[in-house]
Amino acid sequence: MTSPNGSSSEELLPSTRRTLLHRIATAQAEGRTPSFVAAVQREGQPVWNGARSCVEGHDPDADTQYRIGSLTKTFTAVLVLRLRDEGILDLDDPLEKHLPGTGVGDVTVFQLLGHSGGLAAESPAPWWERTPGTVRPELADVLGAQPRTQSAGRVHHYSNPGYTLLGALVEAVRGASWDEVLRQELLEPLGMHRTTTQPVAPHAGGWAVHPWADVMLPEPAEDLGLMAPAGQLWSTAADLLRFAAFLTEGDEKVLSAESVREMRVPAASLPADDWGSAYGLGLQIVRRDGRTLIGHTGSLPGFLAALWICVEDDVAAVALTNATSGPLAAAVAADLVRIVADAEPRIPAPWRPLPEVDSELLALTGSWYWGTHAYVLKVVADRGVELQPLRGVGRGARFRSRPDGTWTGLDGYYAGETLRVVRNSDGAVDHLDLGSFVFTREPYDPGAAVPGGVDAEGWRGLAI
Known part of the structure; x- marks a missing residue:
């Protein structure tokens, strides 16, 4: 890992390290922020961190806490x-099933996670980010008299009170406070000992910088009370890289890789093919520089934060600053990912054969036809399969193996759908059934059970 001034670490090229340092130095100087700290991780290992400060000789480092909103x-x-x-x-x-009496109990857990529950973006006045949580001692105080702005399930509408409800749900089910559950079930297992609900030295102070003069004003750091699950935490660049590794690969001590992947799937319909951002289950999803990034941004008076991960490149970046406004941490963190991924592209792991061969599964590989559409089935690790269109046009998907001999679709049109092998009475494969669609070894194979049957005269030309 590098020193706070961005030097050292032989894992990145000197030119890459200097470009990273230049990016955050520019952000701190042009954004007029008291301090700025950032860090980058590649293939699960921290490879760089750097910082800038307005106080000479007092640069923060990867162990300095900032509020992450x-x-x-x-x-x-x-x-x-x-x-x-x-x-x-x-x-x-x-x-309502798990947390009765809120007045919005028909909203589902899924909708709350993905901000499609129709709840208001903020709690009623006074401004919750700059007032103590004691102002809102009950959930009714957080939700207010009109907690909804629209019907549930229609559109994505970001809601801070929605995550207050999720925190209350965790408390109700676990029988312990949100922060206690968080510490025991997530922070301690992941080794995130510098992530806390209250600041622990060394930590940055939050500042507001005057928009038209180079002067500052301290911002209050309130305990948010019931709103804590929406934005209370303090953390460090080093801890957030640990969290990034978890969000990339999962950790059985906390959450499986499969469930982490589920968090990265958009929870509401996308507006168009050229979408630039979406929201999964507690994760923001954005497209930047031709890459898909997952993570989250954060802001509270006095602080801006961002964590972005490009899973494909296996590069993650954290950006933290202690100013209410200024250099957008989200843009800087995305730029740090781009700098590393472009300058030093990921080197693929060596190809290796599967550890064992299943002859029956191997016999299913090769060409299949949905009507006249040509597809190819391939075997992948853990008895999984991929079914992809031969010419790149059509509905392809990856499938996870089930104990009963079927497969479940993991992405695209066939996500969640079942793929199964249909056999004749003698045990020979007749066709593949994918959500009722029939895939045969030949286009409209006359020997297979094709719904509607196949014309007995078979294929023909055009008689003139």
């Missing part, structure tokens, strides 16, 4: 998904 929501989402994975709740459950 709405990045807290991702932590809360992980706790909720743990409850789902334990079978305690279902994401389609209405809130």
